[in-house]
Amino acid sequence: MDHKRIENLEKKITVLEEEVKELKQLLTNQYGSKTEFTVQAKKPSNHEEAVSHQPMKPTEVYEQQVKKSTNWEEQLFQIWLPRIFIFVFIIGVLWGFKAASDYGVMSEGVKVTLGYIVSAAFVGVGHLQIVKKRSVLGQVLLGGSVPILMLTTFAAHSLYGMIGPSFAFMLNALWVVAGLGMTVYYRSQALGIISIIGGVLVPFLIESNSPNQLVFISYETLLYLAFAFIAWRLNYHVLYGLAAILLNVVLLVYGWFVEFTSLLGAALLIQHVCLLLLSAVRKGNEFIYASTTLASLFIVYGWISSTMEKTTVTIIIAVLIVVYALCIKVYKTEKVKFDFFMSYLVIGIAFLINQLLNKEDALLLYIIQGAVTCYLAHKYNNPIQKFVGYAIYTISAVAVMAIPIEAVFSQPTLNWLGFLGTMLFLVFIQNNSMKKSTLFVASTSILFTILTLSFVTQEVQLFTEALSTNTQTLALTFSWILLAIIGLSIGIVKLFKAGTYIGISLLFLTLIKLVLYDLPFIPLAIRAVLFIALGGIGLIVSRILHKKMT
Structure with missing residues (x-):
């Protein structure tokens, strides 16, 4: 037995030796001699730092990081x-x-x-x-x-x-x-x-x-363009960002101590166009360059809106929107660029709305724009556009809530209706994308309930301000019960779980309001009617939900 095992091992070793020879031959044919290959691997430039114009894959970056451990002595003493x-x-x-x-x-x-x-x-x-x-x-x-x-x-x-x-x-x-x-x-x-x-x-x-103001601004702008191009060409991210920041800083210092003029806004507009062009034609590391352009869009709008006539600013924003739309069409197959150009377009439209309408009228359009942007971002899986959309929507929603409603039928009323309607729509699409998370549905339903009650309470108080206190209290309670019925109906009939949560939340809040606030102020007969109605609705809802679950 031992003799046979030894023979088998010898045969395997012979086969392995032949395979190693074949591999050596293949490597020699592909890379040349061993010495030649070593020289190629170690060959550096005499006076150039290694600059790569092609983006590395994440796996390659990780392998390099693993191979190269940080030499702190070299960092400190030599650099x-x-x-x-x-x-x-x-x-x-x-x-x-x-x-x-x-x-x-x-x-x-x-x-x-x-x-x-x-x-x-x-x-x-x-x-x-x-x-x-x-x-x-x-x-x-x-x-x-x-x-x-x-x-x-x-x-x-x-x-x-x-x-x-x-x-x-x-x-x-x-x-x-x-x-x-x-x-x-x-x-x-x-x-x-x-x-x-x-x-x-x-x-x-x-x-x-x-x-000479023109000479100063022209010099600083040309200086920026030269260094921005070199940084873009050699892939120097720090220099690229620093050049953009320094132009803003130096022009801000000039404007602060001398004068803010339209030439300053024009210089920053040239910078934005330059950033847009460089990020559009960039191959590799697109995210860094496109992010810089995104920040520049906000900055340039601040500069031109504070240094130029309103009509001029409106025309500039409109032209930029057209440029962004064309870029979307050109780069529709490149995801990163497409996502960012969509974000530029959304922000540009928001700026245009701000130019054309007053604050209260613009809020409703901002709400709708933010909601539509979020919907498209969810549909096409665009995370950057999603962030921009939710940012516009949140800021606009806060502004809507900050403006008091002074009349039953007014622009703030329309803003509130648009806000609540789009919020319900966003909860619906977000719920679908999260695979019907119960925690998300419950939390957003409570938030929507509180906001809806805030709006309805303001409207009912304005509508009944000429009536007695008891009548106002009764009207408010009935309006809450009506909202609960509407929410439950939507949740049960349309199988929209958020509607069910909203309706149940409203029922409990109405009960709390009746016990803690209304009870001492309303007559016994009305109190009985309210409790019977509220209790009956609760029992019916419980029965319907139980039947659907079983």
């Missing part, structure tokens, strides 16, 4: 330490120049010359470090050169009066372009961040007796 101490070094250089000037060691011209020499040295040494594959230190040095160039130019212009405002502006613009060029050449997001921060500050570093 963050140089970044922190480059700023310390720059501050030291500035103070050194100041001390040398105070003691009369250096003239103004020498200090400016040394500033440019230090910047050039930073560029040279930084490039050398990157060539030697010390990319982090090299990028820090290159990034440090840009603010030193700008500060030196600022000193030559504002402190020493050696150059005029036009030439100083041209020099600073040149340094920004150089920073932009280094960002692209060295594939460094850090360089881009440093360059754009310095770039937005350039106009504030120039002293001019006749500042």
